[in-house]
Amino acid sequence: MSAERTEQLLSHLVGEDEWRIGAAAVELAEEALRADAPVASRFFDHEEQQVVQSVLVRIAEVSFRAFGGYPKAARRLYVVFPQYHLVELVRDPTAALEITLGADRPEVEDLLGGVEAAGVEPGQVGDCIATAHGFQLVLSQEAHDHLLSRGVWVAGERAEVASLDPDRIEGGYDRRKEIRSTVASLRLDAVASLGFGESRTRMVREIKGGRVKLNWVVTNDPAKEVKEGDVVTLSGRGRVTVAQVGGRSRKGRVGIVLERFYA
Secondary structure, X not given: OOHHHHHHHOOOOOHHHHHHHHXXXXXXXXXXXXXXXXXXXXXXXXXXXXXXXHHHOOOOOEEEEEEOOOOOOOOEEEEEEEOOOOHHHOXXXXXXXXXXXXXXXXXXXXXXXXXHHOOOOHHHEEEEEEEOXXXXXXXXXXXXXXXXXXXXXXXXXXXXXXEOOHHHOOOOOOEEEEEEEEEOOOEHHHHHHHHHOOOHHHHHHHHHOOOEEEOOEEOOOOOOEOOOOOEEEEOOOEEEEEEEEEEEOOOOOEEEEEEEEEO
C-alpha cells in the first residue's frame, strides 16, 4: 500500500504505540494480499486488539478473524485473508499445552521466562492459566510443537509438557444449561443437534467437516453412537456432556439429559 493510503488508514490513531501496532496490522494485510492466502499475526492484548481491528476494518480488500484458543481468552491473534477467501477454510492457528510442575508452583512470570529461554518469543504466547498442578498455556502451533519436542525449565525445574485440547482449558466456559429431552437414537448427529440447538442436517455437515469432537477426539462419523458420560464439543460453540441416558418411550425415543457449557 502506498505511504499516503497507510497514513489515511492510521490517521485515527493516537500516540507512537498505537501507530506501531496499526502499522503492523497494515503489513499483515499487505502480506495476506501478496500471498493470496490467510496470514497469522502475533498475539495481542485487549487494548492492542482494539487498534488492530480499527485498522483492519478500514481495508476493504481483506477480512479477518481473531483466535485466542478458548472463548474467554484475553490475548488473541488475528488471521487476515483476502476478502474473497472462504471464511470456512480459515483454520485456528492456536494450540495449548498442559505444563505440570512439582508441589511448589512458581509464579506465572517464572513460566513465561522459561518459555522464552526455550526459544519462544513473547508474541507467540497467548493466555496462561494457573491450575492446581501447574499451568495451561495457549500459544501458536509452531511454539506448541517447539516446546513439546524441546521441553521447558521453570524456576530450575524441568516441567512435564503435554499437548492439551483447548476445549479442556479450565475456566473456558462460564455458563451452563441443562437440556432434558428425547432423541430418535444415540447417534452423534442426533445428540449434538439437540445439545447445540442446530438442525440435524447442519450438524452432519459440522461433523463431516471435522469440527466436532467426541471425548476430545475428532470424529467424522455422524452415526457414531454416544453413551452416558461422553463429552461432545463443537468448535467455537462449547461442549455438551451426556449426563444421563434413560429408557425408551412408547414411540421408541430415548430419554436423555445433557449439560451444555458455553461462554
